[in-house]
Amino acid sequence: MMRTGIAELPLHTGHVPLWLATRMKKLAGIVLKLLIEEYGTKGLLERLADPVWFQAFNNLIGMDWDSSGSTTVTTGIIKEALNELDLGVKVAGGKGKNSRKTPEEIKGIAEKFELDPGEYIKVSRLVAKVDNVALQAGYQLYHHTFFLDEEGNWAVVQQGMNVKEKLARRYHWFNSDLKDLENPHSGISGIRSDFALNTVDKDMREFQRTVVEIAQEGRRVMRDLETVKAMVKGYAVFYKPRDVDVKEIYERYESLGKLELNARALEFMRELEIKDYSTFLLIKGIGPSTLRALSLVAELIYDVKPSWRDPVTHPPDPFKFAYALGGKDRVPFRVEKETYDDLINFLGKLSESGNKYLLKAVKRISEKWKFPEKEKVPTF
Incomplete structure (x- = not known):
């Protein structure tokens, strides 16, 4: 079931400094390893296909909580981490020209996992066509990332840009039934439009x-x-x-x-x-x-109407996760290198020891904590 609500993703410029990108990759690798150990590769893909979880992960590693870059940078970091680690999940595609390499990269990944590459290349093409053609709200796709595990499960995270409104919209997919294209997304993050040409709504x-x-x-x-x-x-x-x-x-x-x-x-x-x-x-x-x-x-002419319902979904964004290490643009506070390194070392040792009880204890404490609403301000 898709989650409901609204979240902004304004277009941001700039880049992630090398010192932060390097740490993001290390932390992402450890967290992804822990997740796969706990939930399996399918469990990881289910979470990547959840716009709320994805945004929380983005905030955790230090990216902006409200930026279009939360998609492009975070998927890039995940791709680098997973493609270097032997965890049973690989990633194809990316932003701009890298998205055009998706079929070739899927072929290599599928062959490694002894899967039929043609099936997944077709899935990749179709989900891109759906979000660029079958569902129209003024957004042009410019980012497409395809996740595939050794069991044949797949997820897609792609993003479109509305140049006029200076907003981005993120589309999430997971093992969708592509024979019957009715509400096929696992979630969509963005600003809800007054209307959207939606030919993949229910009852279509x-x-x-x-x-x-x-x-x-x-x-x-x-x-x-x-x-x-x-x-x-x-x-x-x-x-x-x-x-x-x-x-x-x-x-x-x-x-x-x-x-x-x-x-x-x-x-x-x-x-x-x-x-x-x-x-x-x-x-x-x-x-x-x-x-x-x-x-x-x-x-x-034929009196058969499409849907004009904009299918954007998203609950209140998980801004609280930005308090783990801070944000690239200093919201809610700037990222401290020493704190980042301490967390990487701590989680690394925890992963090696296999002791997950401590993490679950921290989870119980953090679940009850609420962040100060006044600190939730736009980044630039």
């Missing part, structure tokens, strides 16, 4: 089926789109939907970007006779503008 099977069917009609769907545009301009047309503000609906779609059909992609669809929504999304050329156009036609 009829809409998905309709979009696939009309996409295969070639010239007819192109004529339908022109009919809708004529209606918006006030021209008399043969068909006009009842009790609908055509212009208002059109402007809602247009606020998300252009409405243009990719004729080559639609022609390719007809040749393949595609029936399911997942395969449809994976076709090259089926991008945000084409899906917007098809959705508009489905709504105004």
